[in-house]
Structures are given as structure tokens and as C-alpha cells.
Amino acid sequence: MIEKKQQIINKLGLHARAAAKLSHLANMFSSDIYLIYDEDKVNAKSLLGILTLAASVGSEITLQATGEDEKEAIEAIGGLFDRKFDEES
């Protein structure tokens, strides 16, 4: 299992579109992937789950992956956060 802390830097936070991109990406990996925010832990492969975090800009999220491709998964998803979900120039 590996973990990585990730800050949300896109202005709208994990809104529907960003959440859809995130869950879509997570589903491409076989590892179990979770997002942990405060007390809440949700499956990163679930769009609805991500939405329930209501994580806005500035929040710190922990990515957690367990499985064969955990390293690649964390890298790819971390990258999506860093690229602000490709929604800002």
C-alpha cells in the first residue's frame, strides 16, 4: 500500500466534472484506490463517492492505493490533481 498527500489546487474543487475525470482514471487501474479527506474515506472509482467529499480548493486529500499497479495509479492520479484536472490554463 502506498499513500500520497495531494492538495486540491483547481479552483472549483472536486466538482462533478473533475470527479468524473478522477473516477474514470481510477477505474483504469486494478489496485484498490481510496481518497481520504478528514474523517472520510471514499473509493476513488466511484464518482458519487468522490462528490460526497465536497472537497473544495485548498483541501488536502490523501491518495491511497493497494495493488499491483499502485505506484502507477498514484502517479497518474496525482498528476491529474497537479494539472488541475486539465481544466485551467
Add this chain to the structure above:
Amino acid sequence: MLRIKGKAVSPGIAMGRAQLHDVIREVVLAESIGERAVEREIWRLENAVKKSRAQLKKIHLGLQKIMGKDAAFIIETQVMLLGDSHLLGEIKETIKGKLVKAEWAIHSVEKKYLEIFRAIPDLSFKAKSNDVSDVLNRLISNLKRSAPVRAAATAPPGPVILVADDITPSEAATLMSHKRLLGLVLNKGGETSHTAILARTLGIPAILDTGNATELIASDDTVALDSVRGEVIVQPTPEVAAEIGGKIDKFTLYKERLKELSQLPELTRDGHQFHLLANIELPFESEIVQSYGAKGIGLYRTEYLYLDSKAGISEDEQYLVYKKIAQNIFPHPLVVRTYDLGRDKSESARSPREENPSLGLMAVRRFLRDREPFKTQIKAVMRANASGNIRILFPMVTEVEEVRAIRAIMAEAKKELQRAGAYPKRDVQVGIMLEIPAAVRLIRHLGNDVDFFSVGTNDLIQYLLAVDRNNADVAHLFSPFHPAIVHILKEIRREADRAGKEVAVCGEMAGRRLPALMLLGLGFANFSMNALAIAEIKGVFTRIHYSRLRRIVSRLEFFATRGEIEGFLRTELEKAYPGLLQESQGSA
């Protein structure tokens, strides 16, 4: 007879039979199944997903026909949820694990998520729970073999006025694109604007936020809907019904005259020029405002762009939106007002809770602290100005320092764009809103740093009179005819002239007959309003003589009370132009 007040979100008058729409939620029972039935339940679920997907697609196409590409945002989240394999997986797991029918599995998953969403303080996320319910209920109703979509989502039998507690985004879309609705009355409706936008676009009179209309109206009651007054009249007396009938005729006439009016020059009878522009909130509105007679967009409120998760807020996305609107309205001007965030309750929980938001960290104040989104917006506006008709407007300015800080950010933005080779030849003109009395007092100084002013009358009245018009206990004190308002408007006109700067009026006053006439008489010539008010105001303005109006208005400053001011104005204008102020729109 009974009158119910509400928020008129789409103009028009209608009368007809009420049809109460109870939210027909499928009654879902916890039916257990044997292990061997699991496969079958999952198959039913998958079928329902397919059906639902097809239905949403159809709704989307229907919307696209009437709204253009922007239609997507109304059901986009639902389409995404339906495509969420994890959500479906969760439902399937529930079927398997608890051995229940698909209906119950969906129901319990919905319940779980609604509870989670309920606890979220951030409204922009909360709105999503509507979407979750909407799409999951669609699934449930599609589980039935013959799958009649929920009663509400089918066309009502014959022309009726639909009365409901609230309707979901997809219901609103389906119901309204069937053109069989005479009108719409909802208990709720404040939370999402989808219904309002649709009603307006399609010309269906709608009164929302009535609180308890469904308790006061029964199916088959005769109901009249007067969205000029924001009123629903239940079982009108014959006299009132006749009056409403007259209004409907006049409104029809008015709509016919719209076209005619929009061709008229913007001149009073004695040749004094005025300009009428539209306020818009959504990009697609820019495609229709000219047909209402608008000669430009005097106020584009960009908050929606910011709050609506669909539009995102990247510079590129904003740039495209502004450019498109500017092109739609070209050669007329487009005034883009930067985000006025911070006071609205729809605002995200990002801002720490403030005791007194309307005196707090809002609009320009907020952005001078958190500059990046502000600069992004400014850059997008600058880049979009290739056609040269864009102006930028900053709200809630109270001091010269703010304007200088804004100017400094604009200079940076310009430099950055120039370096990237993305700066068009022309600078955008810069204006500020006059809505806090302090800014009015500083016009002569502010005038050195800006190109134009725009008066936001609603806030100006609120801040000058210390009245929140949404507070029922004091709303009656909110009046454009308060002597202090008349004085401050005079001051604005005088000081702006002295500073040699243009000044427009973009609050609600500009779109109502008597206040608009007062403004014209005070010397204001640029008005921006709800597009639907333009024809009416134009009809009134083209009927009067500016010189005469000016004489009447010049006497207002001698009165000490709002009663006298309003009374005098009304009497004198009625005397000079009989019928000018009659509320019925046809008389324009």
C-alpha cells in the same frame, strides 16, 4: 378567491385549469428475493440503465433544439452518474448481498447518498443531490416492464397550469419542451435556476418559491398566473377573471408589438436619445436579447460562470464564452461585470462564515485578496476583446485605492498577454459600479481612473437606506422614491457630468415604468435591464417628451417623503400622458 405570492421568474399571464403534480415517487418495498433471482434483478437493472440512458439522451437532444449547445449543463451530471460503474456496482452488490429486488437496492443506495449530501454545508455540492435522486428515480421507474416514465415526465393532458412542490431538472426539461404547459407554479424552486431559465427561454409564465401553493391549490381549480405581479390567483371571482382575461389579451398584443417596438428608434417624442440594453446571466441569452430590442448587453453577470461547475473557470474557457457573447451582440457593447461573489447564499463554503456578508469580504474586496482568479478573469476579458466592443465593470468599489489596485492587476495582465502575443489591439474600457454611497461621493476622484460608471440601484438603495428588501419585515421601506435616493441619483448625474464620464443604470429601477421615467427625467440615458422589460420601457419612453418629463422630475427634490414623490410623479405623468403608467403591458 385567494392570492399567493411568489417569485416571478418568467413573464407572462396565464389562466387555466390547475393540475397538481404530486411527486410520484414509486413506493418501494423491501422485497427479498432468492439467490436464484439475483441474476434476473441485475439484468433488470442493466436494462433500466439502458433505457434511462436513452431517455436522458432524448431529453438532451430536445433541450439542444431549444437552447443550443448550452443545454448540456442541465442534465450533464446525471449522464455522468449513469455512466458511473461504481454506483451501478454498489447497487448490484446490494442486490447480491442483501438479496433484495433492484428497486430496493437503488432506493437504499439513494438514501445513503442523500444523507451524506444533506450533511454537506457547501451549496454548490448540495445541488447535486437533486441530480442523484432524479437519476436514481428514473432508474426505478424504468425497472417496470412497461416502464411508463413518471407521470410528471409525460405531457400533461391538454393545456394546464402545473402546480408542484418542486420538479427535477429532467422533469423541467421534459415538461417544458412539450409546449403544452400554460404556466408553472412551484412551492420551491429557488435552489437551482434550471427551471427558471427553461421557463424564460420557452416563454412559459412561471412563479416559483410560493412556499405552499400545493396546499392551497387543488387539481381542476381555476388558476390565474400573473407574473407581472408575481401572483397566483386561485379560483378568481368573475370580475378578477375578466380582468386577467384582459391582461392576457394585452400581453398577446404586447408580444406582437414587441417586434414593431424593437424597430423604433430610441428617441423620445421630442428627439432625446436614450439607450436600452439587456442584463444577462447566461451566455445563451446573448443570442436572444436583440430580438427583445436590446442594443447591447449592459450587464453580464459572470457569477454563474464561476459557480456552475460545468463552465469551469479556466482562462481559455472564459475567453471563449466572452468572445462568443461579444460576437453575438456586435457591434453593440458587452459589459462584463467581474464576479460579484461573497454575499450570495449560493456561494460556496470556501469563504469563512461571516456575521454580516453584505458588509464583508465580497466582490472586488475578495479578489484583491485572492488575486489569481481575478486576474484570470481579467485576462480572459482582455483577450476576448478582439472585436473591440467589450467593457469590463468592477462591482462594490468604495475607494480610489481599490481602483488603483485593479488597474495595477490589469497592467500586469496586459503585459503577460502581450508577452504571449495574445493581446488584441484595443484596450477594454474600464468601469465601476456605483452601488455603495461612498463611491458616489468620490466620483470626481474615481473618474480619473475609470472610463465609465454604472449605477446598481438595488444595492445603492439597500446601502443608503440600510434595508434588506428580502427581509419581509422591512421590505416596505425599500423604495426608489425615498427622497435620499432621488438626491443621490441627482448627485451621480451631476458628478459624472463633471468628471466627463458616461454613466449607465443597471438595477431593477431601470426596468420598471415609474422609476425608469424618473431616471430618464433626472438625465440618465443609458439603461440596462431584464431583456423582457425593454419593449415596455421603450414603449413608455417613446411616448413622452423629455423636456416635459424633466420639468416634472426637477420638482421632486422639494418633497420630503417617498409618498409625496411617488404620488406627485404618478399624478403629473398621468395628467400629461393618460394611461402611460397602467400596469397592463399592452398599453405600452
